[in-house]
Amino acid sequence: MSEINQDLLTIGQLQQLTGTHIKSLRYYEKVGVLIPAYIDPDSRYRYYSLSQVHLVFVIQAAIELDIPLKTLNKFLSPEHRSLNLNDFLDYGRQMAEEKIKLIESQFALIDDLRANLSLSKQLEQGDFMITEKPRMYYVTPFDGELNQQAAYSTLGELAKNIMEAKGHYGLEVGMVYIKSATCLSSYLFFDCLDSKPISHLPHLIIQEQAYTITQGNLTNDEIKSFIHQTNAQLTFKVEQIDEQLDLTNLTYHLKYTEEEADFQLVF
Numbered sequence: 001m002s003e004i005n006q007d008l009l010t011i012g013q014l015q016q017l018t019g020t021h022i023k024s025l026r027y028y029e030k031v032g033v034l035i036p037a038y039i040d041p042d043s044r045y046r047y048y049s050l051s052q053v054h055l056v057f058v059i060q061a062a063i064e065l066d067i068p069l070k071t072l073n074k075f076l077s078p079e080h081r082s083l084n085l086n087d088f089l090d091y092g093r094q095m096a097e098e099k100i101k102l103i104e105s106q107f108a109l110i111d112d113l114r115a116n117l118s119l120s121k122q123l124e125q126g127d128f129m130i131t132e133k134p135r136m137y138y139v140t141p142f143d144g145e146l147n148q149q150a151a152y153s154t155l156g157e158l159a160k161n162i163m164e165a166k167g168h169y170g171l172e173v174g175m176v177y178i179k180s181a182t183c184l185s186s187y188l189f190f191d192c193l194d195s196k197p198i199s200h201l202p203h204l205i206i207q208e209q210a211y212t213i214t215q216g217n218l219t220n221d222e223i224k225s226f227i228h229q230t231n232a233q234l235t236f237k238v239e240q241i242d243e244q245l246d247l248t249n250l251t252y253h254l255k256y257t258e259e260e261a262d263f264q265l266v267f
Contacts, residue, residue, distance in 0.1 A: 008037055008047035018056040028059055033072045035080045055083060065095040105168040108193045112170040116241040119213060123240070123253055127214045136192035137204040138162055138169055139176065139265070143186050145220050146175050146237060147250055155188055165201055168193040174238040174252070175220075176204065178265065179227055186220075189236075197266070206234070207262040216240075216254035223254070232256040234263065 015022050028034035029046070034055060036046040062072055075088040122128050140158045144150050155173065162169050169190035177186045189204065197203035216237050218226065227235050236255040 008049060011046045014048050017053050020056055031069050033059055033069050058083065058088060061092060065092055065099060067095055105193050109170055112172060117243060120240050120242045123213060123215065127212060129210060129212050131208065131210045134208055135206050136197050137189040138192050138197065139187040139189045139202050139204050142188040151188060158188060158190060161201060165198040167198045172238060174236060177223060177227055177235040179233050184224060184227060202267045205264045209257060209261055210259065211255045212258055214254050216252040230256065233261040
């Protein structure tokens with residue numbers, strides 16, 4: 001075995017070259033993605049080829065990209081003598097792009113939460129007006145109270161549909177009332193964090209719009225009465241988020257239009 005050993009690496013040497021703990025290297029063998037080039041039948045020592053250093057780096061890249069290690073077997077030959085590196089790199093890039101999209105959506109969630117905190121601070125001084133850039137929302141029809149089980153179940157189904165369609169939604173959640181010349185309809189919503197809404201999901205697209213913000217701890221019927229009095233075309237009832245988040249008592253604010261709104265409701 002001494003002659004073979006000169007061409008192979010011990011597990012300790014592989015650890016030094018890759019910076020990977022021996023326990024991790026043994027785990028990679030256990031899941032079938034790092035098979036030793038040779039196992040001494042007497043000592044059971046593991047030996048590895050120099051090219052397997054590159055394989056360990058590929059394994060580490062897979063871990064960083066949250067690729068299940070067993071998935072690597074798709075890119076390894078049956079005898080683990082070769083790795084289709086080109087196909088793996090294509091797959092890795094795809095996974096990296098998806099991870100970037102997820103991180104971007106998490107940043108959007110943080111920005112959304114800070115925007116809600118800003119609204120809550122301003123409301124402490126009384127009603128005020130804001131102008132929002134174009135916004136998008138995923139919606140589903142609903143007529144009832146926002147803080148009841150029926151609403152929670154409907155929102156849960158909406159969230160499930162968005163996630164199954166690979167869409168992303170933010171922290172703004174509530175009800176939107178849309179008043180036309182002939183009727184008043186209401187919908188539960190999540191704000192849409194996608195660059196454009198998933199086309200087959202019901203959604204609301206609103207162009208740049210001015211709103212008045214006011215306290216909104218009103219019942220469904222009280223909001224409808226408020227809308228008929230103000231003739232607001234769009235009215236949102238949104239959970240209010242304060243710096244000291246009250247986990248036991250929900251409060252809401254209303255966001256409503258006083259002028260004609262430019263929007264599109266898509267079903």
